[in-house]
Amino acid sequence: MLALVVLVIVPFVWFGMIFAISFIETPLKFKAPGMTHALGVGIGRLVFKVLNLVEALLAVAMVGAWTQRQDLVTLPIGIILALPLIALALQALVLRPAMSARTKALSDTALTHSGGTAVKAKVATITHITYIASELLKAIALPLAGVLLLLAVAA
Structure with a gap:
């Protein structure tokens, strides 16, 4: 029973965290x-580091519950559940470290210089755009997976 509750609730909790932090x-x-x-930018580096850590814990709980309730996870639901896991891995292992190094360098430069530095720091890179796209992917996939799981439970 606990696995069922975790499997259904975690996608919605995870979505709420992403929506509140990334989009508000x-x-x-x-x-x-x-x-x-x-x-x-400095606050953002810290917040997203912790967000990714909490997301990883939620992902572990979700995958653990998934292994206990494989009967509910059809192939389409499994694919949808895998999308946020892949997006999180991409963010935590590739995108956030690259963005963190860049933003730290820009923050350090902004503290010692004035003028055009702050303007240049606001220009989004392909890494930043990819991070935003991966957040959107999670924000779509997680509630969709949660709804599909609820429907599977009701069936």
Whole structure:
């Protein structure tokens, strides 16, 4: 029974975290009075590091529950559940480390220089765009998987 609850609830909890942090908190922090770009980027590095850690724990719980309730996970549901796992691995192992190194260098430069540095720091790279796309993928796949799992339980 616990595996069933975890399997159904985790996708919705995970989606809520992504939605709140990636799509609400992150854009809004740069509009806060007195927030500098360097400070916002520094906060973002820390927040997304911790978010990825919590997401990894949720992923482990979800996969563990998946192994216990394989009867509910059809091939389409399995594919949809795998998408956020792949996106998270890409983010944690490739994208976030690359972005963190770049933003740390930009933050360090912004602290010692003025002028055009802050403007250049705001230009999104392909890595950043890929990270946003992977967040969108998770934000679509997780609630879809949760709904499909609920329907599987009800069937």
